[in-house]
Amino acid sequence: MKNYHGSFPLTRLRRLRKSNGIRSLVRESRVSPSDLIQGVILREEGDPAAIPAMRGVERLTVTEAADLAERAVKAGLGGLALFPYTSASDRDAAGSRAFDHENLMGRAARAIKQQAPEAVIIGDVALDPYTDHGHDGLMGEDGTILNDQTVEALCRQAVTLAQTGFDVVAPSDMMDGRVGAIRQALDRAGFEDVAILSYAVKYASAFYGPYRDAVGSRGALKGDKRTYQMDPGNAEEGLREAALDVGEGADMLMVKPGLAYLDMVTRVKDQWGLPTVAFQVSGEYAMLRAASEAGAFDFDAALMEALLCFKRAGADAIITYAAEHAAKLLTD
Numbered sequence: 001m002k003n004y005h006g007s008f009p010l011t012r013l014r015r016l017r018k019s020n021g022i023r024s025l026v027r028e029s030r031v032s033p034s035d036l037i038q039g040v041i042l043r044e045e046g047d048p049a050a051i052p053a054m055r056g057v058e059r060l061t062v063t064e065a066a067d068l069a070e071r072a073v074k075a076g077l078g079g080l081a082l083f084p085y086t087s088a089s090d091r092d093a094a095g096s097r098a099f100d101h102e103n104l105m106g107r108a109a110r111a112i113k114q115q116a117p118e119a120v121i122i123g124d125v126a127l128d129p130y131t132d133h134g135h136d137g138l139m140g141e142d143g144t145i146l147n148d149q150t151v152e153a154l155c156r157q158a159v160t161l162a163q164t165g166f167d168v169v170a171p172s173d174m175m176d177g178r179v180g181a182i183r184q185a186l187d188r189a190g191f192e193d194v195a196i197l198s199y200a201v202k203y204a205s206a207f208y209g210p211y212r213d214a215v216g217s218r219g220a221l222k223g224d225k226r227t228y229q230m231d232p233g234n235a236e237e238g239l240r241e242a243a244l245d246v247g248e249g250a251d252m253l254m255v256k257p258g259l260a261y262l263d264m265v266t267r268v269k270d271q272w273g274l275p276t277v278a279f280q281v282s283g284e285y286a287m288l289r290a291a292s293e294a295g296a297f298d299f300d301a302a303l304m305e306a307l308l309c310f311k312r313a314g315a316d317a318i319i320t321y322a323a324e325h326a327a328k329l330l331t332d
């Protein structure tokens with residue numbers, strides 16, 4: 001409190017709520033298109049577009065993604081975060097397709113940069129779309145996810161993404177030490193200007209359910225990700241995660257999921273002051289969709305409220321599958 005001693009009837013807070021105009025005048029947080037990063041699930045021609053739990057979101061071919069990127073630039077969106085749908089035949093124990101410049105991510109990046117050079121594109125760094133066991137890292141013989149070997153693979157993947165044109169790489173795997181290693185690998189390969197958006201504070205969450213369907217990992221995934229993603233009960237540990245990543249050279253920090261973890265958005269932003277991104281994950285989108293389809297509320301109103309609350313909590317940007325739609329609502 002800033003030395004404020006108001007009391008009723010001198011102070012009536014409703015005075016500043018009485019019209020649209022006055023509410024707008026005193027609004028503390030706003031969402032603008034440039035705050036929004038469009039989440040995009042890529043697919044090969046011939047693979048299915050529909051994602052059943054996420055009506056309104058479709059997997060996009062490379063051509064469709066390039067068209068979307070062009071529209072995103074015109075609409076003033078902040079960027080696009082790309083993820084590939086990968087069928088079982090493109091998966092193996094080593095996640096080899098992650099290092100292939102001709103994979104879906106690479107082809108999409110090149111097509112986007114050709115059609116919409118100004119689009120900011122963010123590439124996820126993690127092996128889960130490419131491994132036959134669906135984990136973000138390499139698996140040892142006893143089934144544990146190997147940290148240091150995985151970090152080497154992630155470095156290769158990050159350099160591959162940079163080579164195909166990504167502006168930002170976003171390690172989402174939660175291995176220890178990967179941000180520093182990726183920074184070094186990028187610099188050695190001449191990509192000093194490629195930024196790292198670290199999924200620094202990422203929880204082992206049920207809210208990723210629809211995403212695993214979307215990228216084709218659901219059937220593949222053996223067990224769960226709790227030996228590397230964080231326990232949802234932990235906040236102090238999240239601050240340590242963020243501190244390590246800042247020290248290792250992260251340019252931006254992410255908190256994920258979003259809505260149920262807004263306390264962490266606030267704390268990470270307050271503590272570090274780095275550009276802080278919140279991810280409105282697949283399950284959050286699915287909840288908004290399902291509830292609105294059940295007649296519980298209006299999708300657009302609930303979506304815009306949630307996005308505004310991310311801003312209020314301190315997020316500088318939000319990854320959402322509804323970015324283009326929200327930007328339309330903001331400008332119409």
Ligand SMILES: NCc1[nH]cc(CCC(=O)O)c1CC(=O)O
Pocket residue numbers: 124125126127128136172173207208209210211212225280281282283
């Ligand atoms: N590295 C995987 C990854 N990258 C982004 C998401 C989730 C995105 C979403 O739910 O929208 C996940 C899922 C997971 O960790 O299992």
Ligand SMILES: [Mg+2]
Pocket residue numbers: 174175176177200241244245
């Ligand atoms: Mg970490």
